Amino acid sequence: MRKLHLFLLSATSFFSHAGACTMIAVGRNASVDGSTLVAHTDDAGYGAADLRLVRVPAQDHQEGAKRHVYNPSPGYPRLVTTQRGPEYEPKSGEQVMTPLGDIPQVPHTYAYFDQDYGMMNEVQLSIGESTCGGRTVGWPKDAGPHGYNLFGIAELSKVAMERCDSARCAVQTMGDLAVQYGFYSEDSGDPAKPDYVAAAETLGVADRYGEVWVFHVLTGPQNASAVWAAQRLLDTHVTVVANGFVIREMDLADPDHFLASANVHSFAKEMGWWEPKLGKPFDFTAAYASPTPDPVRALYMGRRIWRVYDLVAPSLKLDSRLGHYPEYPTYPFSVQPDRKLGVADVTDLLRDYFQGTPYDLSKGLAAGPFGIPMRWAGDEKNVVGGWERPISMYRTVFSFVLQARAYLPDDLGGVAWYGQSSPHASVYVPFSCGQNGVPQAYVLGKESEFTFGSAWWAFSFVNNWSMIRFDAISKDIRARMSDLQAKCFAARVAMEEHVSKSHSLSGSDTRAYLQEQSNELASRVVEEWWAFAWKLVGKFTDGYITTGEAPEEMQMPGYPAWWLKLSEFSKWPGKTLIPPPVEWLQKQLEEFESRQNTSTNLLSRQSAWGNSVLSSVSDPIAQISIGAIVGTIIGASAVWFATERQRRSGYRPIL
Incomplete structure (x- = not known):
């Protein structure tokens, strides 16, 4: 063992x-x-990971050129070099990385999407x-x-x-x-x-x-x-x-x-x-x-x-x-x-x-x-x-489904369906395999810095906010995710149909059209996800579910019964309260009744129930404990609830 x-x-x-x-x-x-x-x-x-989805451009190379081989950094930036296009070129404060070595370069290299791997x-x-x-x-x-x-x-x-x-x-x-x-x-x-x-x-x-x-x-x-x-x-x-x-x-x-x-x-x-x-x-x-x-x-x-x-x-x-x-x-x-x-x-x-x-x-x-x-x-x-x-977990940085089709030209046949953060709360957007760049939102942001406008931070933020109350928030996420995902699938079909019917489009025209449409769609998804994020913040905060300004539009669902039974809730107050004598509690109940004429029916029911419980218990210690809970907690709570009902007509109290 x-x-x-x-x-x-x-x-x-x-x-x-x-x-x-x-x-x-x-x-x-x-x-x-x-x-x-x-x-x-x-x-x-x-x-920390480099969150950028990078487009490495196609390139032509001179005879005798060398292809540098790197040991990429695990964080940001994963790579700084002049060999892989503008996104990997050194920016302010960055130094070109030293390669591990090199191999002979070929005359022409294809363009590709790159993140941790090709x-x-x-x-x-x-x-x-x-x-x-x-x-x-x-x-x-x-x-x-x-x-x-x-x-x-x-x-x-x-x-x-x-x-x-x-x-x-x-x-x-x-x-x-x-x-x-x-x-x-x-x-x-x-x-x-x-x-x-x-x-x-x-x-x-x-x-x-x-x-x-x-x-x-x-x-x-x-x-x-x-x-x-x-x-x-x-x-x-x-x-x-x-x-x-x-x-x-x-x-x-x-x-x-x-x-x-x-x-x-x-x-x-x-x-x-x-x-x-x-x-x-x-x-x-x-x-x-x-x-x-x-x-x-x-x-x-x-x-x-x-x-x-x-x-x-x-x-x-x-x-x-x-x-x-x-x-x-x-x-x-x-x-x-x-x-x-x-x-x-x-x-x-x-x-x-x-x-x-x-x-x-x-x-x-x-x-x-x-x-x-x-x-x-x-x-x-x-x-x-x-x-x-x-498969879907909290530390998923990005995920994708790559679609290749032999019966279509490359720009139409190859689609990278790409999503960021945990897949169970992410929307997969289509990028054409031939496009030359991606929206700024997909190269923006670092894990160490919350960045509004970043695609990764939009989805990561919603994923993290969902953990405030996953059972309820995840329903909203699934509904919104399904809606946007369906729109992405439909949009890609529409793009392909447009290209197929536009016989006059050249190869470069097709590529430009697909890039424009794909990037607009992906940008729109990010914008809508940020808007959705702020709606979730307003709706799910401080244990409330708030859908409007009317009293009945704020609810506090509380905890599930199975968890309350397992938690300290069902054992409280236990031995943490030393109650006063039963006679004093009875006197407090009588005073409550006399002061709350406007809620006579409610209080009389609670008092009658409390008195019946007290009279049915012969053990003095049990009388004290039950009297304390019934008289002080239930009685006072009943008064409070009655008052709150009058003060906030239409508000749904949590009993």
Whole structure:
């Protein structure tokens, strides 16, 4: 038992430091319209993040040019360089960052959306990320004597964005660069105490040709180079990665569906992680994922996998309790959904916190009286345990669904549905993959400074305000969110129909039109969300729900009965009151009655009830306690309520 406790503590401390994002991907024939979809929640909220959604422009490069490779800063600014367009150029007080090294540049690089990782480029290449555990660990070149490696997953994904139009190209390019120049995880920890449970990475990669691949990568031998593998998602399937590898048996003789580094078998055999002589087929996850010795990690990963699969394919009736263990499969690499999915279905997956299941985070004592589904991380004071880990959580900085369509031109086919802060209270706005910039609201603001007008702060503020009274405020949020989300979906359809009918539009005209319309829509959503935020402030303050100026338009719903019974309320006053003699209390009741002629009926009922209770109790101590409560508290309260009713006609009192 003591060993289990230690495992539990180490697992929860890991999840206080790793990025721990969720990635979901949908094959083209599993979607309603032939789209490939890649979704990602960026949950790296354990330090201030750079909130900017940056558009890196397309560029032409001279022969012999070098492409700098950086170890991005975890805060603001993530990058300061002259190589990635105006948004990353040095501003007042900023210095150009020193690269870890460089690689040969190519003649032309594509434009793309960039935040922590490369997201989507102008030719519809789409990437979503999830940090995973691995058996190896590596550090960047600037980490001292242990730093052998040039590439982290952020820069790998951005090189893929710059150079590739297909998922297969992206996988091969990232894998080759990782092997040649070395891969490190940005969550590898201190070389004196490596963090293996966050030492590897997974990307979901989709393209305009209808392919989706899952790419795993970790550091190779001697804390250098890399090992990687990739599996193509079946066109009719959905997959999810929740901070653990999912690729298992691989047929490397089938490059249409499997790709890997040349050392994928040999390194595992060398380290004793795979023994072919035992007759077992090679299993990438069993060989290379960090072991899962405790239930916290197993459920941290496995419950999200189950949840996604149970929502899209409930007919499978998968068991929610299996967890995720590298040593043996519990859930499949992918599943065929019971029905085809659209963008709206995937955004619903991202907004999930186990609603309607036994693991619903809005239920139970930890949710408090108002059903808050957030569970903070932090110092656990050596208390053994854990919380359920949902897809939508308090530390989600941003999330997206990337839509690529083979049957449409790039500007129309590629859409980044982008939202900020916790997905369960965010609106996903559509940005065309070919547009050259985003609204100022999406590059404005820092986590350390409340910034009015910032898109992130609009959604983060509402998310935080909702925790004042989540059960009530979340209803308003869901209604407003649903309304704006429907308008965003309708607006994108209208944009595409307009372009399709306007045969005279050139490619540049189409791009300009989509950028203008998309940015106006996104700006309008931010403005309306700020207006909505101030309405919530006025409506939900000081425990009241105020909808107007009439007396009956202010209510105080109080606390739910189940919570009152569990709290000190039901035990109060207990032994905290020493009441006066019963005779004195009786005298006070008589004086109340004589002074309150205007409320005779009400007071006589209360007095009669109090007298009957007093006369029915024989024990003197019980008489004193009940008399004190009945005579002083109930009697006085009755007088007060009667007076308040007269003073504020129409006000709904809380009894």
